[in-house]
Amino acid sequence: MEGGLQRALGRNLKAWREQRGISQETLAHELGYHRTYLGAVERGERNLSLRSVEKLADQLGVEPLELLN
Amino acid sequence: MEGGLQRALGRNLKAWREQRGISQETLAHELGYHRTYLGAVERGERNLSLRSVEKLADQLGVEPLELLN
Numbered sequence: 750m751e752g753g754l755q756r757a758l759g760r761n762l763k764a765w766r767e768q769r770g771i772s773q774e775t776l777a778h779e780l781g782y783h784r785t786y787l788g789a790v791e792r793g794e795r796n797l798s799l800r801s802v803e804k805l806a807d808q809l810g811v812e813p814l815e816l817l818n
Numbered sequence: 819m820e821g822g823l824q825r826a827l828g829r830n831l832k833a834w835r836e837q838r839g840i841s842q843e844t845l846a847h848e849l850g851y852h853r854t855y856l857g858a859v860e861r862g863e864r865n866l867s868l869r870s871v872e873k874l875a876d877q878l879g880v881e882p883l884e885l886l887n
Contacts, residue, residue, distance in 0.1 A: 754868040799823040
């Protein structure tokens, strides 16, 4: 289903953040993202490239496929 | 490891094509790609977006994650 990967990415990113009790503001700052961009990624609204997914996974300390599953 | 997803994508795309005995030329034509672009994707040299991976998976009749595993 089109957009499924980016929605999975958003769900997993949000879950990762909430499990650690971190605000969007704090995580965005740590990732070097603008807060509104992080919000859009969490809502599955951003069509990231494979390298961007890998960079994000690396920053979170998870495997890229974990973010896409 | 950086670029791991696009290399996995290339390996899986090439395996899909070779299992069906299809040339790069033929598959590129069917996908609406230029042959050299298909070659680069198979070599893991192209940083596709998540939507492009989904579109390719759809055209091949596989799940997107199958192409990235």
